[in-house]
Amino acid sequence: MNDRTDELRSAVAAGVLAADEQFGRLLRSIVDVARAIFGARASSIMLLDPDSEELVFAAVSGEGERELVGRRMPASTGVAGWVVSSRTPLVLEDVQSDPRFARDVAEKTGYVPKGLMAVPLLDEELALGVLQVLDRPQRSRFTLQEMELLGLFAGQAAIALGLLRSAQRARAALDGDGDVAAVAGVASALDALEGPRRAAGVALLHDLERVLRQN
Numbered sequence: 637m638n639d640r641t642d643e644l645r646s647a648v649a650a651g652v653l654a655a656d657e658q659f660g661r662l663l664r665s666i667v668d669v670a671r672a673i674f675g676a677r678a679s680s681i682m683l684l685d686p687d688s689e690e691l692v693f694a695a696v697s698g699e700g701e702r703e704l705v706g707r708r709m710p711a712s713t714g715v716a717g718w719v720v721s722s723r724t725p726l727v728l729e730d731v732q733s734d735p736r737f738a739r740d741v742a743e744k745t746g747y748v749p750k751g752l753m754a755v756p757l758l759d760e761e762l763a764l765g766v767l768q769v770l771d772r773p774q775r776s777r778f779t780l781q782e783m784e785l786l787g788l789f790a791g792q793a794a795i796a797l798g799l800l801r802s803a804q805r806a807r808a809a810l811d812g813d814g815d816v817a818a819v820a821g822v823a824s825a826l827d828a829l830e831g832p833r834r835a836a837g838v839a840l841l842h843d844l845e846r847v848l849r850q851n
Contacts, residue, residue, distance in 0.1 A: 663695035683765035
């Protein structure tokens with residue numbers, strides 16, 4: 637591994653760490669503002685872990701904010717799971733009368749809501765998670781305009797998550813995972829060559845490029 641690659645790896649690692657910290661702060665600010673605007677007892681963002689097929693509490697404001705972050709639940713259950721799988725916003729004024737509500741899952745979190753509004757976090761058609769606001773003390777109904785506003789909050793979270801994932805993919809490439817890593821490895825090896833060997837390597841890459849571009 638040459639010095640240039642080491643420097644690039646260090647720069648990308650620092651960028652991922654900064655992006656991760658900024659992402660966490662942004663998610664927390666989103667749930668804090670959402671809870672305040674809607675006068676809710678709690679607000680949360682849950683992110684989908686595709687490897688385990690679970691939803692993970694990434695940020696919580698209000699009820700359960702000290703206990704829930706990091707807790708997981710099956711992505712196939714509950715209202716949050718339905719919102720993610722259907723990619724559809726949902727308002728429930730009485731969650732316990734809805735068949736999609738999983739009371740046993742809610743009880744495990746230590747907080748059983750009465751009403752909620754939830755919107756999916758989407759990157760085009762890819763579902764990334766769900767943003768929820770739970771229970772208004774005044775028990776006033778959520779409006780269509782409020783659903784649209786919550787959707788804007790969800791859009792900001794999805795954009796931030798997309799940027800974080802791009803930074804993580806760059807780090808994975810330098811750490812040796814995936815097709816991009818193979819390309820990075822070839823470029824690193826070529827950069828270390830000198831004289832005739834370097835010229836031969838460059839010529840080989842040009843020949844490979846022409847072959848790959850042929851229809």
